[in-house]
Amino acid sequence: MSSQPHTVLPWVVRQTRLPLLSSRCVDCRSEAATTGEGRFRVNANGKLLDVWLLVHCVSCGRTSKLTVHERVPVRSLDPCELDGYHANDPQLVASTLLDPLLARRNRFTLDWRGAWRLDAPPVALDEVWPTRMEVLFEAPVPVRPERLIARGLGLSRSEVSRRVKCDISLRRPVSTGFTFTVLAGD
Numbered sequence: 733m734s735s736q737p738h739t740v741l742p743w744v745v746r747q748t749r750l751p752l753l754s755s756r757c758v759d760c761r762s763e764a765a766t767t768g769e770g771r772f773r774v775n776a777n778g779k780l781l782d783v784w785l786l787v788h789c790v791s792c793g794r795t796s797k798l799t800v801h802e803r804v805p806v807r808s809l810d811p812c813e814l815d816g817y818h819a820n821d822p823q824l825v826a827s828t829l830l831d832p833l834l835a836r837r838n839r840f841t842l843d844w845r846g847a848w849r850l851d852a853p854p855v856a857l858d859e860v861w862p863t864r865m866e867v868l869f870e871a872p873v874p875v876r877p878e879r880l881i882a883r884g885l886g887l888s889r890s891e892v893s894r895r896v897k898c899d900i901s902l903r904r905p906v907s908t909g910f911t912f913t914v915l916a917g918d
């Protein structure tokens with residue numbers, strides 16, 4: 733048997749809908765908001781522009797504004813981007829929401845529960861070991877590698893810690909691609 737790792741199809745973490753936002757509603761104290769259908773508000777003041785992304789409390793519907801651009805010169809924005817704000821372009825809504833800068837500036841975190849799935853082609857557990865596997869992220873979903881690997885391989889977490897070798901910590905959440913090697917079981 734060769735000791736060269738056997739490579740299989742990559743697993744892919746895919747977004748299934750936009751995540752909710754974890755931020756406390758000032759009216760009802762609920763902690764979840766949604767972009768809903770996705771709307772921007774653009775306000776021109778002379779040559780300066782403000783752009784906000786509107787979000788709604790999932791409990792009471794209260795609308796709040798997240799600052800996307802604050803008093804920026806109109807000319808500093810790409811005309812296509814500006815058109816996208818006026819047209820409430822769904823792709824621009826998604827990329828704006830997922831931009832870590834927006835979350836930092838407006839003090840919210842994304843709640844990815846139920847908003848993603850793992851597409852993991854099945855791996856036969858009597859395959860040739862070791863097997864090298866790759867995980868690709870189509871969306872920046874923070875996941876703990878040990879949980880993802882346990883789910884994808886149908887192993888317990890203690891089996892994962894015994895059988896999986898990885899260059900990164902298996903316990904710390906990641907949201908970018910990584911590879912790992914699965915060793916033969918006992």
Ligand SMILES: [Zn+2]
Nearest residue numbers: 757760789792
């Ligand atoms: Zn509310």
